[in-house]
Amino acid sequence: MIKSMIKKKNCPICKKKTNFFFEKKKEPIDYFPKPKKIILKFKNLRLNLCRNCDHIFQSTKPSQKTIDQFYSNNNQYGLKTNNYFINLREDKKIERIINVLKMHSLKDKKIIDIGGYNGYFLKKIKVKKKLKFLLDPDKVCLKNNFLYKENITNSYLDKNFSNKYESFFDIVVSRHVIEHVLDPNKFVNNLNKILKQDSILIVETPSIEKILEYSKTREICHQHINYFSKKSLKILFKNFFIIKSYIDSSGDHTFIMKKNFNKQIKNFNKNKPITKENKYFKCFLNNINLIKNYFQNFLFKNKSEKTWLYGASTSIYDLFIVYKINYNKIEGILDTDRKKKNLIFNLPKKLKIYHYDDLKNIRNDNIIVISNSFKQIKKYLKLKNHRGKIINFYSKFK
Numbered sequence: 001m002i003k004s005m006i007k008k009k010n011c012p013i014c015k016k017k018t019n020f021f022f023e024k025k026k027e028p029i030d031y032f033p034k035p036k037k038i039i040l041k042f043k044n045l046r047l048n049l050c051r052n053c054d055h056i057f058q059s060t061k062p063s064q065k066t067i068d069q070f071y072s073n074n075n076q077y078g079l080k081t082n083n084y085f086i087n088l089r090e091d092k093k094i095e096r097i098i099n100v101l102k103m104h105s106l107k108d109k110k111i112i113d114i115g116g117y118n119g120y121f122l123k124k125i126k127v128k129k130k131l132k133f134l135l136d137p138d139k140v141c142l143k144n145n146f147l148y149k150e151n152i153t154n155s156y157l158d159k160n161f162s163n164k165y166e167s168f169f170d171i172v173v174s175r176h177v178i179e180h181v182l183d184p185n186k187f188v189n190n191l192n193k194i195l196k197q198d199s200i201l202i203v204e205t206p207s208i209e210k211i212l213e214y215s216k217t218r219e220i221c222h223q224h225i226n227y228f229s230k231k232s233l234k235i236l237f238k239n240f241f242i243i244k245s246y247i248d249s250s251g252d253h254t255f256i257m258k259k260n261f262n263k264q265i266k267n268f269n270k271n272k273p274i275t276k277e278n279k280y281f282k283c284f285l286n287n288i289n290l291i292k293n294y295f296q297n298f299l300f301k302n303k304s305e306k307t308w309l310y311g312a313s314t315s316i317y318d319l320f321i322v323y324k325i326n327y328n329k330i331e332g333i334l335d336t337d338r339k340k341k342n343l344i345f346n347l348p349k350k351l352k353i354y355h356y357d358d359l360k361n362i363r364n365d366n367i368i369v370i371s372n373s374f375k376q377i378k379k380y381l382k383l384k385n386h387r388g389k390i391i392n393f394y395s396k397f398k
Contacts, residue, residue, distance in 0.1 A: 108128075
C-alpha cells in the first residue's frame with residue numbers, strides 16, 4: 001500500500017526514475033545521548049532506490065532549517081565527547097589517505113578540510129600551519145588552537161565561499177559530508193570551483209554496498225540524505241580522474257581524484273544501460289529479519305543471564321524500533337567514554353550508561369556491540385578478561 005502511495009521521483013545523480021525501497025518508522029530526528037531529557041521527536045524516513053546507478057536517497061528531504069538544527073551544539077552533544085576507539089579507527093584511515101597524498105608532494109600545498117569538525121584530520125597532516133584551512137557549520141570548529149583563526153570558516157560550502165576561494169586550494173578533503181547535503185550536484189560544482197588546476201580532491205562517504213550487505217541500519221538516519229554506490233559516485237564526479245578508490249575497513253567509500261582530466265573522462269550518463277539488481281538489495285531486507293530472529297532467540301535462551309549493549313549512540317534506537325528487541329531484557333549501556341556516563345536516552349525504560357571498569361561482576365555477562373568499532377572493542381574486552389559472549393550486532397547472519 002505504501003509503495004503505491006509514494007510518488008516516484010527522479011534520481012538526483014543520474015536523473016532516472018526511482019522506486020520506493022525501504023521505510024524506517026519512528027526514526028528519532030535528534031542525535032543521542034543527551035545531557036538532559038527532552039521531548040522526543042520522531043519522523044518516518046523513506047528511501048527511494050535508483051536501479052540505474054544503485055543510488056539511494058531520502059524521498060522526502062529535510063528542510064534547510066532542520067539541517068541547521070542537526071549541526072547545532074545541542075543536537076550533536078553525544079558526538080562531541082572523545083572516543084578512544086573512533087580515534088584509533090580514524091588514525092588508520094587518515095594514515096592511508098596521507099600515504100597516497102605523499103606520492104603527489106605536500107610541500108607548499110594549500111589544503112582545506114570541508115566538514116572537518118574539530119580539525120582532527122588537519123592536525124595529523126604535516127603541512128605548514130598557514131596553509132591549513134577548515135570549513136564546518138558547527139561552531140566547534142572555532143575552538144581549536146592549532147589553526148589560524150582567519151583560516152577557519154564556520155559555514156557550509158556554498159556559493160559565497162566558493163566565490164571567495166575560487167581556484168585557491170591544491171588539496172580539498174571532504175570526509176563524511178556529501179551524504180548530508182541536499183543537492184550533491186551543487187556541492188560538487190562548489191568543490192570544483194575552489195580547486196586549482198591539477199589539484200587533488202578526497203571524498204569519503206558510507207558505502208551503500210556495505211550498508212546493504214551488513215544491514216547497517218544505523219547509517220540510515222535523517223542526517224544522511226544520500227547513500228552512494230561506487231556507480232553513483234563515478235557519475236557524480238565524472239569530470240574528475242580517479243587516482244585511487246577503495247572501501248575501507250569501516251565500510252566507507254574513499255575516492256582520491258584529480259581535477260581537469262576531461263579528455264580522459266568517460267560520460268557515465270550517456271547511453272548507460274540499466275544494471276541488473278544489486279544482490280545486496282534483496283539481502284538487506286532478508287538480513288534484517290535474520291538479525292531480528294537471532295537476537296530475539298538469543299535473549300530468550302539466555303534470559304537467566306544479564307545482557308548489555310556496548311556503544312552509547314543513536315543506533316540504540318534501531319534495536320528497539322527496527323529489530324523489536326525488548327527493553328526489559330537489556331541491563332544497561334556500556335561505553336568507553338566516561339563523559340557519556342551522565343547522558344541519557346529517551347526510552348520507555350531508563351537505560352543508564354556505564355563505563356566497563358566501574359561495574360563489578362560483569363565479566364560473565366553477555367555484551368552486544370552496536371558500535372562500528374567491533375574489533376577494537378572485542379580486543380579491549382578480552383584484555384579486561386571478559387568471559388561472557390561478545391556479539392557484533394551488525395553481522396551477516398545465516
